[in-house]
Amino acid sequence: MVKKAENIIVGISIGDLNGIGSEVILKTFEDSRMLELCTPVIFANVKILSFARKNFESTAALHGIDNLDQILPGKINVLNVWKEGVDVNFGTNDENAGKYAVKSFVAATSALKEGLVDVLVTAPINKFNIQSEEFKFPGHTDYLDQELEGNALMLMVQDNLRVGLLTDHIPVNEVASHLTEDLIRKKIETVKQSLIQDFSINKPKIAVLGLNPHAGDGGVIGQEENEIMKPAIKKLFEKGTMVFGPYAADGFFGSNQYEKFDAIIATYHDQGLIPFKTLSFGKGVNYTAGLNKIRTSPDHGTAYDLAGKNMADPNSFKEAVYLAIDIYNSRNEYAEISKKPLKTKEK
Structure with a gap:
């Protein structure tokens, strides 16, 4: 079954909390037309996004959820991956921000594997502060290569x-x-x-x-x-x-x-x-x-020098969302075509 556009669920990992991830995500989805293209689910904590929303004077309306059964189309869904409060210090490279970036990414990848979201768009991480005994990967791609088929x-x-x-x-x-x-x-x-x-x-x-x-x-x-x-x-x-x-x-x-x-x-x-x-x-x-699953990301990093200043350009992140949706649709079309038997000439 081909999904309607707004029912394509886009999972989003928050990236480095001290970088520009939350800003470009909010700027992308405060445009209501984006919610006609897909249903976003941000893997983070609604308090974090509310703090960012206030800081950037964003008009994005957030819908906090505690499990993926509560996703609502037409809303900016925020899945509470953690409950505790987290200090955000924009522009700062610290280990704590890396820890929560990994939590978000691992949870989003798990949902992608299980088919609970259709595609994954990852906000930028800092490859240095994500390193730990539990997560020893140079970046997103290497972890996805381990977790997904292909x-x-x-x-x-x-x-x-x-x-x-x-x-x-x-x-x-x-x-x-x-x-x-x-x-x-x-x-x-x-x-x-x-x-x-x-x-x-x-x-x-x-x-x-x-x-x-x-x-x-x-x-x-x-x-x-x-x-x-x-x-x-x-x-x-x-x-x-x-x-x-x-x-x-x-x-x-x-x-x-x-x-x-x-x-x-x-x-x-x-x-x-x-x-x-x-x-x-x-x-x-x-x-x-x-x-076997679809993941995109913007072509830039955490941009600590811009973080918290309401100066980040969301275009690359928005393009990452567009591309993920386009590829999702292309794969479905390819799968449908591949199933169809070849027509033979009538004798």
């Missing part, structure tokens, strides 16, 4: 610009040692499947960027392209995947080559995210492709 891949999205990563949160001096034919094959196949089922692109074209300057210059500046990347790309191409490269990364975006492809796969974090954020900052979305 193989997580960070895919940055802004309209038709989509940038994925072969490696993400690892030190630059370890990137080359992580590159294998198997890794490249898996990542390309994940991106291809996501483009088909999540973005409704039947025959996607994918570009892969080289690791070394000038994509190795034929082996003069490194052998990874010749020995690992080209063989992997060639095998996939021969099997019907429209994948090309490896391309020299330095001129790829400046020459607008990226516009010829449905997705670009960078070899490491900054190689992909620097050009992506240069082209789209403020409107980009971080989508975790490759999983």
Whole structure:
């Protein structure tokens, strides 16, 4: 059954309480038109959101609930994940804020796994203060990869610009040692499947960027392209995947080559995210492709320098909500089409 728009339940983790998460969430949903697109559920505590609402002079009307059976469409639902009061000190990096960011995220992920929310949108966290004996993950993506089915891949999205990563949160001096034919094959196949089922692109074209300057210059500046990347790309191409490269990364975006492809796969974090954020900052979305559930987030961090000042731009968070809903609908359409038997010609 296809859900009506307002009944698509968007689970939202609050992120770092001292960052801009609460502000961009409230600014997004105080626009009543958003409540016609979905039903938001913020995993936090209604007292925290009420404090933020007063601080930012928000007009958002909050509906506090103690379990997910109490969700009301047309309302900004706030699930009380914890009962105790928590001090909020905007702009401050502290361990307590990290603890509650994790509580919110873990509870929201659990609801996503159980199908109690349809999609998950995560507000920004601080990767340092979330670390504990119970939570030892570099960020959202790594935890989701453990908890959900599939193989997580960070895919940055802004309209038709989509940038994925072969490696993400690892030190630059370890990137080359992580590159294998198997890794490249898996990542390309994940991106291809996501483009088909999540973005409704039947025959996607994918570009892969080289690791070394000038994509190795034929082996003069490194052998990874010749020995690992080209063989992997060639095998996939021969099997019907429209994948090309490896391309020299330095001129790829400046020459607008990226516009010829449905997705670009960078070899490491900054190689992909620097050009992506240069082209789209403020409107980009971080989508975790490759999983059986849908999660998006804005393309920015906690922004402690802006926190509490009523200056944060909610556009990226709003785009993350839009994209999550679009992908949810695309997946449902793909599932319906996949079920239909192929028509045969009448004799």
